[in-house]
Amino acid sequence: MALMRFSVSLDEGLVRQFDAKIKMDRCPTRSKAVGDLIRSSLVQTEWRAGDEVAGAIVLVYDHHKRDIVKKLTNVQHDCHDAIISTQHIHLDHDNCLEILAVRGKPGEIDAIVKCLKAVKGLKHVSLAAGTTGERLL
Amino acid sequence: MALMRFSVSLDEGLVRQFDAKIKMDRCPTRSKAVGDLIRSSLVQTEWRAGDEVAGAIVLVYDHHKRDIVKKLTNVQHDCHDAIISTQHIHLDHDNCLEILAVRGKPGEIDAIVKCLKAVKGLKHVSLAAGTTGERLL
């Protein structure tokens, strides 16, 4: 992929502030720092625009809860098109951390989150919104 | 304030995507769009770093609720150092929208929000995190 060079004009003080932040974040170059801000804003736009996106859904539950494993498996199979794979961690004797890698339209992913939330016995559901990377070069 | 010009190198496709977003947002120039992203990230840093910040606290309440106006006034006077001024809107016969302009350390502003939230009868409290603009040029 070809690199493109363009220049921006900003108040000197703002650039100094930005440089300080870049250094603090140990970000290697201004170009990377500007690119990261642009990419983040584009990922937000993808989710709002309804483009195909990717991300992770995090579940925490006690596997002793009545039928919870069966119910979560059922929900996941109903949505198998959008759930790519699952990672399961035994946090302790009782608690499970389950992470679903998902890909689809934002609406489909929201629907999965809603179905999972309706399962009794779940302690926590959260979503990390990501991207398929296709439109982010 | 002097303008400073610097150039960034990014993948061409990413710049094209960004240009499309800039156009959609009717943002006049790339420099402004990059500057806006930088300023937003710096405001977040100010709040995390504990620098002096500014913003607005939004309250919604029914003024008929027992003593609520008195209680809210008391909390606000206890915190008069950080509350600059107040704007009050009569939304309808019952509901009030009250907006407090605030300025101080993030910890002080969080403490005000907490005290306000503890008042019985409040329907809603939210915060718009802003900046004093001093470090943002």
Added chain:
Amino acid sequence: MALMRFSVSLDEGLVRQFDAKIKMDRCPTRSKAVGDLIRSSLVQTEWRAGDEVAGAIVLVYDHHKRDIVKKLTNVQHDCHDAIISTQHIHLDHDNCLEILAVRGKPGEIDAIVKCLKAVKGLKHVSLAAGTTGERLL
């Protein structure tokens, strides 16, 4: 408005945790704490559902920037239906904190934020999403 009493059954440990948080937040009763959580979740639903909402838009800018006051005034007049009133604070010699009390459909309020963001010279725009309180009793 009539009070309604209902009971909930939750794991004892969870209730103990919640009680500790209520105490830490100096919230007076469990009913208020549960009511606050319910109201917050309903305000989010109002914004997603496109119901009429209210809130505050926070602007920070340097009033010396060329034509910025004029441009901001123009945008605000174009959207005068949704902007109820404005509060202006002189933060220092240069910086202004301007807080717009707004009311309307979420889409209208987002459009105002977008128009304001497109104005050159603005340092910061943020939104505190609130409610008209009408549906929140």
Added chain:
Amino acid sequence: MALMRFSVSLDEGLVRQFDAKIKMDRCPTRSKAVGDLIRSSLVQTEWRAGDEVAGAIVLVYDHHKRDIVKKLTNVQHDCHDAIISTQHIHLDHDNCLEILAVRGKPGEIDAIVKCLKAVKGLKHVSLAAGTTGERLL
């Protein structure tokens, strides 16, 4: 774990609104809906309080970018105490979705996110904040 029953008194209209939302979300009972709100607020408190938490970090990158796989592996090995396991999805010919299951103090997890963000060639980093479930019954 023993169930505990307690009752709350709220305005009737608010309970009606909440019931409508519960139905829309297909949540089975009021107790579950109240418990979910309480658990979410407690997870936020855990992250602010610096308690041990768990969650997922989502990375998206083009594996063709120079040395990116090596660099990401290095960062992950430097932080192996907090990274439990990794899930890797080949999104397409170029793009990878990598999901790290993490556990540790919020400060440790933020530090990992920061180190990962500093790697050149990454398209996206996001975090789903979760819980170890230990304190959430």
